[in-house]
Amino acid sequence: MGQFIRLKKGFTINLLGKASPKVVETEQPETFVLKPTDFQGLYIPKPVVNVGDTVKAGSPLFHDKRHESVLYTSPVSGEVVEVKRGEKRKLLEIKILADKTIEHLPFKKYSVSEIANLSVVAIKEQMLKSGVWPSLVQRPYGIVADPAVTPKAIHISAFDSHPLAPDYNILFKGQDQFFQIGVDILKKLTSGAVHVNTHAASEISTVFSQVKGAEVNKFTGQHPVGCVGVQIHHIDPINKGDIVWTINPLGVIQLGKLFANGVYDASRLVALTGSEVKNPQYYKTYTGASVKNFIENNLNNDHVRVISGNPLTGSAIGKDGYVGFFDHQISVLPEGDYYEFIGWITPGARKLSFQRALGLFSFLSPNKERVVDTNTHGEPRAFVQTGIFEQVTPMDVLPTQLLKSILAEDIDEMEALGIYEVIEEDLALCEFVDVSKHKVQEIVRDGLELVRNS
Template sequence: MSKVIKIKRGLNIPLKGSAEKVLVRLDKAEYYGVKPIDFPGLVPKLDVKVGDRVKAGSPLFHDKYNPEIVFTSPINGEVVEVRRGERRTILEVVVKTENGETEYEEFGAASPDSLSRDDVVEKLLKSGLWPYIKQRPYGIVANPNDNPKAIFISCFDTSPLAPDLDFAVQGEEEAFQVGIDALRKLTTGAIHLGLNADYPPANAFLKAKGVEHHYFTGPHPAGNVGIQIHHIDPIAKGEVVWTINPLDVIIIGRLFLKGIYDATKVIALAGSEVIKPRYYKLISGANIDSVVKDNINTDTDVRIISGNVLTGTRVDKNGFVGFYDNMISVIPEGNKYEFMGWIAPGVNKHSASRTFLSKLIPGKKFRLNTNMHGGHRAYVLTGQYEKVLPMDIYPVHLIKAILANDIDKMEQLGIYEVVEEDMALCEYVCASKTEVQAILRNGINTMIKELS
């Protein structure tokens, strides 16, 4: 084993409802959706209209400013709805599944080793798999014209109720390796795999060729790729690195093995309000109801989240699994007043500090709801941000620089290194109830606009 990087700052949130390692294979859902809002900075232009028939891999929309980046359907069927929001913003493109075998667009199977970089890029762009690759800084879809100094893949997830990626990739060793071979064509630098040092990694990760392994141990956010980049090879101004999720590497591998866009992956359904938390094998973009049906506590109001409770997106049963999401979380809504509020001893409340008696009960799991326990207020300098962000930056100063729209200060304070998931814990522990993630994204958007 190579040197273990120990992450000391951070916080694990011990929620009830971790997914049991039981894999359920779902039939095709009736509806699938692709959501432009999953891609920060994207201005979508439709390639289809309601009533059009598509195959798995057929274009649905593309980026207005980078037309070569297309977003394709994960399933065959009929486009039945284009859901819009304010100012006719496209929120979702919905496809109704056809019965029978899935029909795929053919992109041609090929070994990445026999292709040039341009050939690999073209195949990823045409098939709609390119958006799986994100860039740092900014956490947006990568620019295919860039030459990143490295590609980083975090092979474990430390977020609350996170799926076990070692379990999720079982049986996909070949596809993962082929995906790695394709990614190696895209950079002259190294491909870094971040592994959990606390238990043996899956063979797909451990035996992957053409990569560098790095081991991490410590609390969340040790599994965040941004934290791993910071400790392995930090991003300087003018540098670009690419990141990708290991389950998406497998989808890329299938493209080169089969010549089709097979968006099948394993996700976790977890949370205290799930009757039987477990893993599901499904096609990306599936309707939420097809996953949670008859498996949620109906005795209380619940919030369904595509993703984890810190960074995920609130959805209803008619919504869809997010493009990058590997889990669905279900927790109680916090829409009821609590007797005595914060004055109560708090045996069943989690605390990042020693505010509640629950700190005296080690190993306790919590049924937490969405109640913020207070409203927005002026910044209180508690030093909590620094305790949960294992980076050599000043998070409070960075947020203030964004609020002041000070471009130079944002650069100096490390905005190139962080995206929302890296500072999600800062928002969780914030005594001022400041929407840290939204402010950070506004700052990133400002940087993109000013420096483009």
Template sequence: MNRTHSIVRGLDLPITNPPKQTVSDGPDVLQAALLGDDYVGMKPTMLVQVGDRVKRGQPVIQDKKNPGVILTSPVSGTVNAIHRGEKRRFLSMVFDVEGDESVEFEASGDDLHKLTPETVRRQLINSGLWTALRTRPYSKTPAVDSTPDSIFVTAIDTNPLAANPEVVVAQNHEKFVLGLHALSTLTKNNVYLCLAPNGDIRGDEVPNVQTEVFDGPHPAGLVGTHINMVNPVGPTKTHWHINYQDVIAIGTLFFDGTLDASRIIALAGPGVEDPRLIKTVIGANLGQLTTGQLNEGENRVISGSILSGRQSQEPVSFLGRFHLQVSVIREGDEREFLGWMAPGLKKFSITRAFASAMNPAQRVAFTTAAGGSRRSMVPIGTYERVMPLDILPTQLLRALIVGD
């Protein structure tokens, strides 16, 4: 039986140019990459060199700190560059896309009897899809011999400008369910399928899958909210989590024995000419992906949500491994004369400080402008108004500011 969790505190940012919820092919990309920042705590050993030819699904990086964990190439092609930063920190491995050669893995079709815990674990590790799983706490790739208390599947997205998961899952429902079956073998407890209310995504027929419905504003779609409300972590309790598109990729891996590195992402925001859902690949070059797609002017391209994503800049200007959207907003580098005196008809405030509060349905073309210089933090309950978790956000932020 489904359980519904109603969230009152939160905020849905009213930003302009949300995506049309229809999927189309994205622009061709000639490069893709693996990014170091996507893998917390990883110490990489390179298994290939610049100039080497690789297949999709071929191991290219091994994690020395997490023995057995490998990263595989998301595309077929040639290794173009390996970028490092200060103290030789790994930044990115870039591939030139050529052809469609792929490593073949063992296929089980829809025969669920072949999905034993040992088979699932081995195939996920060998294909590189083990890295689609992340731990809570710490958001690291789990050890290959570890077992979670439970697994959370995020099939709801309340980020601004996000794609509707139901649109994506509807195109791959059979493989989504097969992916849930595979995940259910990795834990003796529940796999929690987290959904939006009144949706069509189903997983109740899978053993050990418990459906949890979350209703309310953002962050109702974040895995941290789900874990906090359903089964909080503890000193001896670790959960794993995974997004719905990686569940589809796992289902594809076992169904036909190939690594599916495709992504359906939302390309949207005030800087996008035609906001919509597009099909691309993990690690796609964002410069190539957005060519001819943006409005005139200086724009900031963000891999991920405008709330938590990364700015696209060399040598990491690629779609993040766990990002399901590309957000584009205008660079807010103009100074506004006496802006504090204006009525704010086109500005947004949670405290209803502007005249725009008279039209709550109005969407706002947010920019990168911070709205002024750095100021003191005044505790007027703003953070508590949007924080659904049982913590003290003002006190926590003040402690972080002073480095306590």
């Protein structure tokens, strides 16, 4: 039986521009990319294709020099048109000009009874070469899972509590069968349980509620309740030496499709959200899609920031950017590069704040959807305020002390304070509420890398 966990701390950022429950099939984008930078912990990503090569969906595009068995494969079929490198020849992205109809590289197909009898070796082999493996993320560090390891548990967060988050009931509608197969396979990869963590308050899709063989846990509370790291902390926390894997539901479904249909199916829904979008809705596309087609003629104004992912943890990609590997969401927010006359004191319920200091009234109407721009609303300062990070961190972790230990590069202290239990997204709200405007997520990543490489 799963657990029921109620979180009291946190803050759900309520923004204008949530996607309406409508799925649109427009003309597919011409190009798709796979970005090695979407994956944490790669040593040196090495392309295995050249410009001009033709690939199928599931053909390898690159691999990491340290883990050559893990292949990162093309989401679509077509022609490689660009291998983009940055400073020091670092591989940044591989761009594919997509075919009109997608052809899949065939992998071995199994019947349900065959899947039940599959060996771990056979499962891993097929996962590694097809491109579904990188969906498995290892905690600690939030890096691509190491195939040589057997994790103590596998966790799947079945909802998203980030600002403007897409509704998983829409994203994964009708995928019950594949999700089940995926869970069945995952169970073979861990020595412990597969946990499916659902939201107790909202309607749970049958994809998750009817799944067999997994622990279905229920959560309630404010963001970051949907972050899988927070969920793990409450179900079965990560101690020093533990390895746990996480995977998002899409990864599980792709895994199911790989074995049931014998293809790497990178088709997915992406929610276009944000206050600057005319028609926020869902689009049917593939992993790594260009956002150009979706936002063209669909914006309220031109001075915007286009974000792959949500406004709290996403990355700015520009109007002709591409959606990241792990993102189900594009957010378009007003760019905040304006001066505001005595903006540090002007009152208003319009300004969103977790806090209640002088002139900030947004706490009076928490259910109002607000427009928030990308302005920093202040300048970087020393740590002054205390106690506020703790209010948005529903874990037995002391965020201020942890962050300071990272800044001091004190590895023993980081370990003792629980760095293994967090990645950037778990503490992203601290970055939002911080009066002193620290780059909390960057600090957390620096700390993780420091510990990992020590």
